[in-house]
Amino acid sequence: MTDITEKDLTDFVYREARLLDELRYEEWLSLYAEDAHYWMPAEWQQTDPRLQVSLMYEDILLLRIRVERLGGNRTYSQKPKSRAQHLLQAPQVDEINPAENRYRTWTSFHYAETRGDEFTTYAGWARHELRVEDGALKIVLKRVDLVNFDAPFGNIQLFM
């Protein structure tokens, strides 16, 4: 699987969203490379996740903590449980670079998270940076920019 096509990339982005919508978190985590990060900036056109304010900048260890917490017996903020729904625009392919094993997409989205009687929608853009590992695409960086990143949100408990 060295010839990655545009369809491979867009299929990958759709599949990630579907795993999240179906709450299949173990399979979702397996899409991430060991050195991957999930990043939600808190500034417009942010460049630095380390020394600028972000909503999230998490490695695999922190993502795993989140996933295990969601299923915990004493995770009261998940009683009742949250659910999620992604509405994705067709992903645009920004880079296909087999020489450096780097593939990038840009996807406009609406996202809904619901829990109990509450239903909240968010809008933004997701950028995936991917690489091929053992013949399979893996996420190196998923960057989620919300259009209203500076708004006062309530709990955002799942993944966009």
Place this chain on the structure above:
Amino acid sequence: MSRHQADPALVKALVTPERVHRDVYTSPEIFRLEMEHLFANTWVYVGHASQIPNPGDYLSTEIGGQPVLASRHKDGSIHVLRNRCPHKGTKIVSETCGNTGFVFRCPYHAWLFRTDGSLHAIPYHRGYQDTDLMASEAAAGLPRVGDYKVYRDFIFARLATDGVDFESFFGDSLSSIDNMVDRSPAGKLVLEGAPLRYMHPCNWKMLVENQTDTCHPMVAHESSAGTAVSVWEREEAKGGKKPMAVEVYAPFMAPYDFFEKMGLRVWPNGHGHTGVTTSIHADYSAVPGYFDQMVAAYGEARAKAILGENRHNTCYFPNIMVKGPIQTLRVFRPIAADRTLVESYTFRLVDAPDMLFERTLMYNRLINAPTSIVGHDDLEMYERAQLGLHADGYEWVNIQRLYQPGEAEDVTDVAGGTSERQMRNQFQAWVKYMTMSMTPEGAGLREAAE
């Protein structure tokens, strides 16, 4: 008419040494009185001087729901002004931060004000020729707040014209701000980055109380910090250094005994802090080069004293909390009886290594963000309390953990770290600042209404 009116006796009856009535959290009328009295009579945090470093710079915010701004005048002085035009009431600035040049220009009719608030000019002068406008309050410039003070770059204001002065209000509690500033080798902080903003469906005081509630972390945060510890214990077996994030999460699972020994200090006027002898921030990995910088700046003994002070949460009454060892400041902004906006700010220690600021940002996002799993645990508890308090049959909230009969009020004192003493201290100050501007006529009005 409402139940409480401005009757000091009724307000006082809501607080006893060991419990408070649920109305302090749920009643819209009490909330209105808090905005009118408590938030006018106290010294409320406005912002940080580093947000407005240059002449013409301003920041806009609110105190008890009223719009105010802080501006930097051409002589370098800082002024806190009411953010409304004396003409029609239009807000003069609406961005949170900016630069206005030499004057503020009202966007509605172009009345102009200098950055110290004084009136510069009103256009179409002949329209007011035969009036008394220039002799009236409307021509006095942007309306003033009662008093304001900049302490080590922290800007505070009191809305009420008369009241307790800054030094009397804060007293020795300013030592927590001192320690945060002193942690910079240059003795200076810069507020850097936007605040993380997090909306809570609960009363603002629940958030304030939780800052010194040391018996909830090991329970409410078992889901987040407990999971972090167990996931890390598995990973640790594979080798590798404990990550900064695990250092942040893990101490939340410390046992009661740790928090008891940590100690707690109260000051007059409702201020207080947890972490007298040590705290959950004491065991972070050393940041290379930082201690040497501190020794060079202060000498070894003083550097050790500054860094040996590991206060956990310092609450400044009524509605902010600072973490000196982490360089964060949280503002609990009351929106309604059951709605509070939390804004969590981060400071960079000037001349200190980047890694300290990296930890500050990481702490803020892991603990204080709307995407924080620790935040999710807490919000769930506040929301349940806000809803649960509507249950009739028992109308009180208990705050008597480690209470001893005859406990002194409105004093400086040290107690065991698991005590609810600081919550009691806050409510004593709450009664004091709620009622100090209520006249005896309030009671009379109420009787007349009945």
